[in-house]
Amino acid sequence: MSAPADDRYSRQARFAPLGEAGQARLAAARVAILGCGAVGGAAAVPLARAGVGHLRLIDRDLPERSNLPRQLLFDEADVAAGLPKAVAAARQLGRINSAITLEPVVADLTAANAERLLAGVDLIIDGTDNLEARYLANEVACRTKTPWVHGGAVGGEGRVLTVIPGRTACLRCLVPEPPPPGTLPTCETAGIIGPAAMVVGAVQAAEAIKLIAGRAEATAGRMLACDLWAGEWRSLDLAGLAAEGCPTCRGGDYPWLEGRLGGQASPLCGREAVQVTAAGNAGPVDLAALATRLAGLAAVTVNPWMLRAEVEPGIRLSIFSDGRAIVEGTRDEARGRTIVARYL
């Protein structure tokens, strides 16, 4: 007697534009999700459930209580445990689908590592909250001819742009010059409602499924924008921009990857915290040795990815194995650097 056939994916394979062939392509696909917060998590859940065979989960941060209203991959226990978001996300997605490969990467995307972290995938999903990471992803995508799905949400609004290098407009076509820091609304200044991020992640996942299934014609050339509070949905035709192209997608100009733009400290959206890479210490850190040295501090916790301690009342220091540190309790970068230099 043979075992009953697994009908796990039978309903989505029955959807004619996908079919069994599309399902097989999903199983063979490798997708990088850049940022595992509200938008990235909302994209990751449907992709894991749909049976995308390999998800690389890239995130630099830790879950905190103010994430819980909108970040689907984390719960109160994750906040208490202090696991990096990428690791907590992989655990949660593994409970949803144990048959797929989940690859957590605890790192900040920079010009130095962007090509390596985004290598070897069929598709990139933008779940990040910072502009530099988006431009880096756009340039890697254009250079390697990898499709990527840009998405963002703030307030009650969201937008999604699917970029197929060589065929559609890219991020630089749409936004040629990054706006000066502090001029765009952020989750911190404008707030955000969870459903805005969830809509964006869901649309990104649908775009990803079309691309992986070889149905790119169903996506190309449009940007979707929605305002959930006003109940408005718009679809913008970017064919004109695509025909013209820009120095990146047409001319092979990669200013962010080559370090001509960017490289400043990127603020952690919505957090009383700064990220610091200690000077001369951008390499791996021996966390076990550090834990021994810092054993006298309050509330020291250590796991394979990071060490966290309360170094002063109200100041919590998290040191990652890649040499980055996040200092919570201040937004003053100079103070953050001083604190890191004292303990690292």
Ligand SMILES: [Zn+2]
């Ligand atoms: Zn372009």
